Amino acid sequence: MEANDLIFKIILLFLVFIITLLVAMYSTYAERKVAAFIQDRIGPNRAGTFGLLQPLADGVKMFMKEDIIPLHANKALFVMGPSIAMTTACLTGVIIPWGGELNIGGKIYSLQITDLNIGVLYIFAMVAIGVYGIMLGGWASNNKYALLGSVRAASQMISYELAMALAITALILKTGTLSLRDIVAQQQGWHWNIFYQPLGFLIFLVCAFAETNRAPFDMPECESELIGGYHTEYSSMRLGFYLFAEYINMFISSAVLATLYFGGYHMPFISHLGLSANTVVMLGTLFFFIKIFLLIFFFMWVRWTIPRFRYDQLMKLGWKGLLPLAFINIFITGLVMILL
């Protein structure tokens, strides 16, 4: 790798990291505004115009609060929990293709930090490690609500990982590759995977809600039963990290959804406009982010519309509903591929 490439990759890495944090920060603001809009309220409007400085104010508040570690908690694990949750949440952004290839001075720069040929599986690996953040944190708190929350979170994530992996299997059957860049490259124009895999998309979407612990599957932190779930004992910025990791996960899973099913950075009809190649790439990245923001809005819309499931309903849906459906989806996909 040449020095130029290396510098470009490092800049890209920092950019992705900062954008991830920024989006997560303003997702908290957007969530409150969306909730207010749906419940016919105004929402945060005190800090700055339209309350735009609210995330900053929240951040300062989180940092200034007293950090309490319970007396009978396992200190090392208590500290490790939020760190693992935060780290694994940020790690997935590495393989997402944020845009096409820029041509600067005759050299090609890809707007993706690294293109692993096992990209899709890498996402699963990071999700799998992410469980530990919640499990260890909840267990180390030495609190029954936290323990219940973390046990719920872990079993929920393991159960829905299966259906998610099977939904992706059908997609891989269709695309024939595990590399995210290749999957996006195949979806040029209107050839978005959602039109070829509508059932797979639906299963993946439901599982994404469960994996990110978002409503209607937010049993691990269900306040009417468990106070705060796995983060009951956390305070100050450690609590902030847990909440933040959830918003990062939401951003990343929206990005993965947009990449796998909504054509990634591809825009229909862009080739007819006669723009220069670099402009198309930049517009593509912009379009990719618009898709991501729409999906994040969808996540919030669902949270404030659909009531929470009961835990046995959640397990029933996962094992008896989504899993057989995902198998049927694979079967149909295989059959169609053989016949066509």
Added chain:
Amino acid sequence: MVFLFYLLTAIMLISALMVVFSRYPINSVIYLIICFLMVAGHYILLNAQFLAVVHIIVYTGAVMVLFLFVLMLLNLNAKIDTHRSVLIRIAAVVSGGLLFLVLVAALKGSLTAPLSGKFDSSIGLVKNLGMVLYKDFMLPFEMSSVLFLSAMVGALMLSKRQ
């Protein structure tokens, strides 16, 4: 690369030893997770990305989560002080030593013998691995999947008996 190999190996061996020596079950589990992650690192050094990622998904993602699960539900928070009799300790040392002897004897020949055939560094990539599994070793591969299925059905049968 060589430095990375030694770093990974050192962390792996230390954490593997800590699994055995740690007094708290939860620490053992965490050291085992670190050990597995280091094994995945070794796979990446060997250019076997698919194996590395599957290793992480299966072992760190599923098996160890189940271990943690059991620890949580049984609430094995306390330190384990085992007082075993001298006879059992001697038996453990002797049988462990015998196993070590067998392993050394088995590996002794393989270390000195030259590698047969040319090493293909792309064998660990998902495409080549799939070709090998589904073309050359189709029957054993499918048989092992049936074996897993029967294990699952057996576990269900045992738990449903009550």
